[in-house]
Amino acid sequence: MVKQSIWWLYRMGLKKLLSKSQIVQPISGKIQEVEPSGPDTEDEKYISWLKEHPCALASFHQMMKPAKGKQIVVFLDYDGTLSPIVNDPNRAFMTDPMRSALNDVARRFPTAIISGRSRDKVYAFVKLDDVYYAGSHGMDIMGPPLQVKYHHDKYQINAQDEKGKEFTIFQPAQEYLPSIEKMLKELKTRTCNITGAFVEDNRFCISVHYRHVLEEDYEALEQIVWSVLSDYPCFHMTRGKKVMEIRPSIKWNKGDALEYLLDTLGFSNSSNVLPFYLGDDKTDEDAFKVFIQNSIY
Numbered sequence: 001m002v003k004q005s006i007w008w009l010y011r012m013g014l015k016k017l018l019s020k021s022q023i024v025q026p027i028s029g030k031i032q033e034v035e036p037s038g039p040d041t042e043d044e045k046y047i048s049w050l051k052e053h054p055c056a057l058a059s060f061h062q063m064m065k066p067a068k069g070k071q072i073v074v075f076l077d078y079d080g081t082l083s084p085i086v087n088d089p090n091r092a093f094m095t096d097p098m099r100s101a102l103n104d105v106a107r108r109f110p111t112a113i114i115s116g117r118s119r120d121k122v123y124a125f126v127k128l129d130d131v132y133y134a135g136s137h138g139m140d141i142m143g144p145p146l147q148v149k150y151h152h153d154k155y156q157i158n159a160q161d162e163k164g165k166e167f168t169i170f171q172p173a174q175e176y177l178p179s180i181e182k183m184l185k186e187l188k189t190r191t192c193n194i195t196g197a198f199v200e201d202n203r204f205c206i207s208v209h210y211r212h213v214l215e216e217d218y219e220a221l222e223q224i225v226w227s228v229l230s231d232y233p234c235f236h237m238t239r240g241k242k243v244m245e246i247r248p249s250i251k252w253n254k255g256d257a258l259e260y261l262l263d264t265l266g267f268s269n270s271s272n273v274l275p276f277y278l279g280d281d282k283t284d285e286d287a288f289k290v291f292i293q294n295s296i297y
């Protein structure tokens with residue numbers, strides 16, 4: 001059952017990753033996401049992609065061997081991993097079977113979702129209480145309750161939810177909030193004439209979506225983003241799927257969030273722990289680097 005749930009998460013995640021097209025609903029006009037290509041081209045692309053990225057499912061049992069006798073800890077990205085990539089970021093819902101598989105996994109292993117979105121938004125999509133949530137690319141973590149203060153204690157508070165469940169909130173980019181709010185207003189105002197542009201408030205970071213922006217308008221949009229950024233030297237831009245992500249320039253990313261969670265869950269430096277991380281985007285590579293640095297495969 002346990003293996004089945006993990007297998008299912010893998011299957012769903014990989015299916016999304018390997019899906020021939022990230023486009024879910026057709027949109028009219030020549031927009032950023034449209035890559036005109038017939039089924040043959042798509043099949044060829046898929047086959048050559050598979051050669052370089054062999055399917056983990058094909059070796060699932062072999063992959064699970066190192067897990068024997070170890071504490072599995074599961075880390076997941078949200079968009080493109082637990083939910084399909086869709087045209088409207090506000091409608092990236094999780095399917096019920098995915099929620100149920102995630103629930104099974106979370107009841108058996110410590111499980112955390114590390115997303116670029118705001119923590120509240122991810123919780124609103126997932127709605128599971130047995131999961132730890134890290135939003136804003138790991139800059140807003142709701143982790144296990146900590147008796148002893150963690151070394152970054154100035155960013156940490158202990159809290160309780162309405163059901164009395166205790167947890168610890170860790171927010172290492174707190175002092176950037178006033179600038180983020182200003183930047184958000186500026187970006188919304190300055191991009192409102194670019195059809196299809198969507199500025200999303202992810203609390204400690206901002207996403208500027210261009211999935212629906214006409215190709216000829218993209219450059220203007222990017223220039224606005226650079227121009228706003230030039231007034232805020234303590235911020236930088238990273239890129240995801242048809243999105244520019246504006247983030248405070250602190251040394252904290254999904255990889256740091258993963259280490260923080262492993263640490264606060266009491267699993268750091270333990271050879272008896274096997275963390276899993278499933279993610280589909282560029283920012284997930286920060287978490288994969290932690291695995292490489294610590295020789296966890």
Ligand SMILES: O=P(O)(O)OC[C@H]1O[C@H](O[C@H]2O[C@H](CO)[C@@H](O)[C@H](O)[C@H]2O)[C@H](O)[C@@H](O)[C@@H]1O
Nearest residue numbers: 078079085086087089092115116207241242243
């Ligand atoms: O770290 P993640 O959980 O993967 O978040 C990364 C970005 O995900 C969302 O945008 C992406 O998914 C949207 C819905 O499928 C899609 O419309 C968009 O084009 C994708 O970039 C989210 O809306 C962003 O704020 C996150 O930065």
